[in-house]
Each structure stands twice: as structure tokens, then as C-alpha cells.
Amino acid sequence: MQIDKEQFKKDLAEQIQKDYSQSIDTVSTGEIYQSLAKTIRYYISGDWIKCKDKVRDNLEKQVYYFSMEFMIGRLLKETLLKTGMLEDVTDVLKDFGFKLEDILESEREPGLGNGGLGRLAACFMDSCACLGIPGNGNGIRYNYGMFEQRFSDGNQVEWPDDWLRNKNPWEIRKENRKEVVKFGGTVRMDANLKPIHEGYEIIHAVPYDMPIIGNDDKTINTLRLWSAELILEDSELNSVEYSKLEAKKIEIQKITNVLYPDDSTDEGKLLRLKQEYFFVSAGLQSIMKDFKKLKLSISEFPNKVAVHINDTHPALCIPELIRILLDEEHLEWEEAIEITRATMSYTNHTIMQEALEKWPAHFLKNLLPRIYMILEELDRRFNDKYSSSLTEEQLRNTSIIRDGYVRMANLSVIMSHSTNGVAKLHTDLLKTEVMKDLNFLFPDRFNNKTNGISYRRWIESCNPTLSSLIDETIGKEWRKNPLELAKLNDYKDDSTMLDKIERVKNINKENFSDYMKQRYDFDIDPKSIYDVQIKRFHEYKRQFLNALHILYLYHKILREPDYKMQPVTFIFGGKAASSYYRAKKVIKFINSLAYHINTDPRVKGRIKIYLIPNYNVSLAERIIPATNISEQISTATKEASGTSNMKFMLNGAITLATLDGANIEIKDQVGDDNIMIFGLNKEEVLDYQSNHNYNASDIYQNDQDIKMVVDSLVNGFLPKLGYDGIDLYDSLLKENDRYYVLKDFHSYKEASAKLRCMYKDRKKWNKMSIINTANAGIFSSDETIKRYAKEIWNVNGDF
Ligand code: PLP
Structure with a gap:
């Protein structure tokens, strides 16, 4: 993006004045960061709107990546690099007497993930935007991210990560797009055998949208994070006592308060289950609203929407979409199942038994009675269909509900059209060991998609010295097509190049x-x-x-x-x-x-x-x-x-x-x-x-x-x-x-x-x-995402 430096200077100073009622020479680096990020967000907002309009007007298929975690890392430097504003903004800050480095350091990292799974989600979102694929993230806006680790006498001590204390300048709160999520209550059937859900508690889910920027201003997608909030309509305001209101507010906010500090066990159980349903239900309801604005037949849903489930944490997407199709769109079971299966795909991230999520059935029955009814019906249908062709042991291994537990991985495989592992060995183990009976039933659904990483962040941004050396040696094409890195193989015996490689590493060290x-x-x-x-x-x-x-x-x-x-x-x-x-x-x-x-x-x-x-x-x-x-x-x-x-x-x-x-x-x-x-x-x-x-x-x-x-x-x-x-x-x-x-x-x-x-x-x-750098091109998440797009999501395009 070309910017007029003088105009940008004015805009930044104005933003600082709006935010702090101060002039630029009296604010801290942290304050500059906030206003700078907002100014940049304003600069890209036109393109963001255009992108959304283009997708809608062209009826493009959209991918929604549901994940409990998005470990996106700091955003300022990446944004400056991708928009091509890095040099100009560095100059502007210099003119004001600030060093970009200091401002970059003052950005608090949004720690909305535990580890690899959350970081993968972030790399995938980046690749979708850079490839021009309409791919949006759907997750939770945790008030407290991953804890801050300190050591006391050699022991780990956890401190809260209050990442929102100074606000997140990249996000936009969209109260007008809020959704209602229902918990608890009971369900009865009316005279026409239609379910009536009564006595439930209502929680409002408010979306906060952040732009996910592609390079060369290509595409700007959206990361939508949901927050649980108490929102009272005017008519309710007089009927609630103030003291009770505060308590209720705290109770509701609890749902999206903390990221569970573990991605491999189902700690915190009931609250975690609430979190899972909360963002799944809000996300799917808003997707359905957008789809209905297109005025297409509901059978077109899977042609316009792909929902990806990142591990089983968002697996309630499946019964939730069925609920919407049955209860709100009034479809028959068969059609609801068909549409849901064609829409959903699932990535498995672990074969460790203790980490395969399963929920006590009574949790679901009490917290989500309508969803539990749907799960029971799905399980009944599965058993009816396959009980004669499977042994008792096979049926035990594959069914959705068994021994008082709902098994989320089985649900995800049975009710989606694609299950992928994340490396060849892992997919092989899924097919031959952990899910061998499901693979026997649905061999065509299992596939491998080895993970990948975003090259923008993991070399261009974090290792500028090596990136420049590569540019000098083989040209810049590798930045667009990482497979070009293979050209470095020609230099593996070139002693000048080898010396340079060593020098770069030494500088970094x-x-x-x-x-x-x-x-x-x-x-x-x-x-x-x-x-x-x-x-x-x-x-x-x-x-x-x-x-x-x-x-x-x-x-x-x-x-x-x-x-x-x-x-x-x-x-x-x-x-x-x-x-x-x-x-x-x-x-x-x-x-x-x-x-x-x-x-x-x-x-x-x-x-x-x-x-x-x-x-x-x-x-x-x-x-x-x-x-x-x-x-x-x-x-x-x-x-x-x-x-x-x-x-x-x-x-x-x-x-x-x-x-x-x-x-x-x-x-x-x-x-x-x-x-x-x-x-x-x-x-x-x-x-x-x-x-x-x-x-x-x-x-x-x-x-x-x-x-x-x-x-x-x-x-x-x-x-x-x-x-x-x-x-x-x-x-x-x-x-x-x-x-x-x-x-x-x-x-x-x-x-x-x-x-x-x-x-x-x-x-x-x-x-x-x-040789290691030269042969790493295949692990670019751009390559991985191209395979997801073509082989799982059915999204076409020239990427
Ligand atoms: N945690 C953080 C902060 C990371 O940046 C990464 C990857 O870069 C991971 C976890 C995942 O690491 P691994 O693949 O070694 O588990």
C-alpha cells in the first residue's frame, strides 16, 4: 500500500490526540503503539470492506475455521510487512523521535492458545489470506490468555495474562452482530412432534473482528472472536436489581474469561464444555444468517460454506448445525444430516487415548438438552445402519455414545466428509491403530495433510538477515513461492555462500x-x-x-x-x-x-x-x-x-x-x-x-x-x-x-x-x-492450505 508520509503523520498525531488528549511528544511507546495500530487499521479498512463485498457479490464459497485457540503472535510488524508500509512508517516514527523497535516491543502478545494447535490455526489463517482464499477464523476472545510463567526457587508460578488491559487496537466490537446462545432448560415434544425448548438461560455472544491481512494487499479476511457479555434490552433495565446485575455480569463473563491452560486433557470440564458450545453456536448462527442473505436454497449451503473443526473442541458444530437445520429451517433429518456432513471436515491432532475428548453424557443432557437429543439420534441411526456389518467390539469402538460418554472424535469422523491427520506417520497410525474400525467403514474420508508454517512470520519477519542473503543469492521469488528455496541447493558447495551462511547465523546468535x-x-x-x-x-x-x-x-x-x-x-x-x-x-x-x-x-x-x-x-x-x-x-x-x-x-x-x-x-x-x-x-x-x-x-x-x-x-x-x-x-x-x-x-x-x-x-x-533451508519449501503452510482448499474444502481458485 502506497502511503503519503505527511498525511500519515497527521493522521497518527490526530489519532493520538483522540485517544489520549495529548500531543505526540508526551505519550509513551505503549500509547504510540495503540494509536499507530488504530491508524493502520483505519488505512486498511477500505480494502477489508471491499473484500467482504466481493465475496458476497460473487457468491464465493467461504471457509470457517473453528478453533478454541488462535495463537496469532504480535501483529504490528507482520501488518507493516504485508502492507508494504514498514519503511514509510519507520521513517514517520523517526521523524517523531521514536524507534520502531521500541514500539514493536511494547505490543502485548495475544496468548490465545497453548501450543502447536493454536499456532497452526494462526499460520493457516495467514496462508488463506495470502492465497486469496476467503477463510475466516472463529474462536473465543478470552479475557485472560495463556498464563505468564515465572520461576520462584526453580518452580513454575502462573501469573494471569491480562492482555486486554490496554485494549486490543486491532479488534472491532460488533454488538449489532451479537447472537443468543441457550444453555440448560428442558425439551418436550409438541403435538406435531416438534421440539419445544423451555426454561433455558440466555447468554449473549458478541463478536470482536480482527483483520487477517494477505500480502500485496490481496485479501483481508476476518478472525471473529466471541465474548460472553450481559446485554440488557431497555425494557429489562428497570426490572433487574443493580446488586444482582453485577453478580450476573461476572457469572456470564466467566464463560470467556480464561483459556484452559491445557490442550490435552478436559480440565475444568463443565465450564470448558460451555465454552465449546458457546462459540460454536454463536459462530454457526451468524454463518447461517449471512448465508440466508444470499437468498439461495438451503441445499446450496455446503456449496457456499465449509466448516473446519480444528481438533474435537469445536465438534459440537455438528449437532448445532443439525439443530439449526431441523428446528429453525424445518428440514427433515436425512437432509439435515446430508448437508451437515457435506459442510463439516475435521482435523485430528492426537492419538493419545487420554487426550481424545469425551464428555460424560449427563453433562450434555443437562447443559444442552436439545443437542443431546440430536446426539442420541445420530448414535441410534449409526447403530441401526452398521450393527449387522460390525462385530460387537467394532461397534463399541466406533459408536458415538458408549458407557455414559459422548466420544467427540467418533462423532467428528462419522458426521464429517473428511478426517485428516497432520503428518504421514500420524495419519497412518490413525488409520491402522486408533481409528482402524472407522477407517474400515469410511476409508475414503481419511487423508493426510502434513502441517505447515507461515514463511512470512517464520523467516521473512523473524530472520531478516537470512532472508536478505537468500534474496541476494536466488532472487526474491521464494517469498511468493517457497518451493523456489530449492535453488539454494546449487550453492551447497559454494564456499563463499557457506561463509555467508555462517556469518548470518553468528549475527543472529x-x-x-x-x-x-x-x-x-x-x-x-x-x-x-x-x-x-x-x-x-x-x-x-x-x-x-x-x-x-x-x-x-x-x-x-x-x-x-x-x-x-x-x-x-x-x-x-x-x-x-x-x-x-x-x-x-x-x-x-x-x-x-x-x-x-x-x-x-x-x-x-x-x-x-x-x-x-x-x-x-x-x-x-x-x-x-x-x-x-x-x-x-x-x-x-x-x-x-x-x-x-x-x-x-x-x-x-x-x-x-x-x-x-x-x-x-x-x-x-x-x-x-x-x-x-x-x-x-x-x-x-x-x-x-x-x-x-x-x-x-x-x-x-x-x-x-x-x-x-x-x-x-x-x-x-x-x-x-x-x-x-x-x-x-x-x-x-x-x-x-x-x-x-x-x-x-x-x-x-x-x-x-x-x-x-x-x-x-x-x-x-x-x-x-x-540444505535444510533449501528443502524446507514443502513445509510452507501455503502449500498445506492449497491442499486443504482443493482436497477438503472444495474451494477453487488460481492459487
Ligand atoms: N508454542 C509456541 C509459542 C510456538 O511458537 C510453537 C511453534 O512455533 C509451539 C508452541 C509448537 O511447538 P512444537 O511443534 O515444538 O510443539
């Missing part, structure tokens, strides 16, 4: 080290290898394995004071769900280890370890460009895909990985010589699981190194850890090491040593690095 010093007073030597594991703390992700190995190296250095090794800085980042006791013990272990190693003069800088507090998207953007080794070490079969693995690869880190999730596809892209693989594979893990022949105690008893390391968890070797090592010790020996940490310990240790050794040959390392 120095910048990161400076930032860590200034922000946390960490002393990170930019000459050391940066070995990084950043992700949610979870047992299956095995930060514990990483930490045990560092403990092993510490012992080795103490035993062999002259032991020579390439200096390494081990960097961790990640939050543990507040109720996840064991993950929090791993955090305590790492912090204790860091204290002892970093303060022990005998270590002589050979190893250092830091756990950076409050890992979030903004930190990821700083860490990833500076990383040498990317730790992707989950137990094989457990990580559905991973996306940070792709981000590291793109930025030239070498992956130290198990054969899990998308690591396997990264290996296929770069070849065996440019990735370091270790550990049990899928077959070996499945074999242990089915034959119950794994024995952690045997390994512990018969291996001196392992025994030494494991004993140090409980024998006082790490005084800071205190008694907190006992639970971790028990997880290995009393609980027989469910994630095979001890089994993989030696192969991990050896793989890690090999990589450190390879780092000495810098030329070879830089070659591996460039």
Missing part, C-alpha cells in the same frame, strides 16, 4: 545473546553451540531425556576435568499446564541443574543451561533464527506432527530427532546425512506397548552411566532439586518409564555427541544448514 543479557542477565557465549528445545512441557516431548543427558555431561566433566568438548549452551523454553504435576517437576529439575552447572567453576564454560521464562511466539521468533541444534526428541508415535521442527529447519538448524511426526518428512527432504536420527522407531514402540515386555529397572540395574544419572535425582547430588527429584525417579522405576527415556538414553547421547563433533567442521555444518 550475537543478537540473541545480547537480548538475553539485557532482558534476563543470562550470559550466553555466542561461540558456543546453541542447542534448543522449546515447546510445551509434556512427558512425551521428553525434556526430561534432554535434561538427564545434560546431567550426564556434567558428571563426565567432573570425572574428567580435562575433558575437551565443543562448548554448548542448552536452551529450554516452555510452559507446563498448571495442573500437570510431573511436567512441573521437570521444570524444577532443569532450573536446579542450570543453577548448579552455571555456577560451578569446574565446568569452565563447557556446558551452560538456561530455561527462558514465559516462552511464547515472540520469544520463538528470537530463538529460532539463532539455533544450531533443534531438539525434536518425542517418543516415537506420540508427537502428531510438530511445527517448531519445520521452523528450525527453515532457519538452518540441524535437527536432532526421533522418527516421529513430521521429523520423518524432514528427513525425507534433507536426506540421512543432514539430520541426526536416534532412538526407538514406531514398530519398536508399538511392540513394547502390545507385548508389555519393556523393563526399565533392568536397564537401570545393568548400566552404570544410567544408574549414576538416575540416582543423582534423589541422592542429594543436586541440592537445589531437594525432594523434587523423587517423582521423576519414580516415573522411571516405579512406573516403568512410560516414555522409554532410559531405552533411548544411549542412542540420544551418541547422536548428540556426533552432532557436536560435526560442528567442528564448520564447512560441512554450513552445508548441512543450507
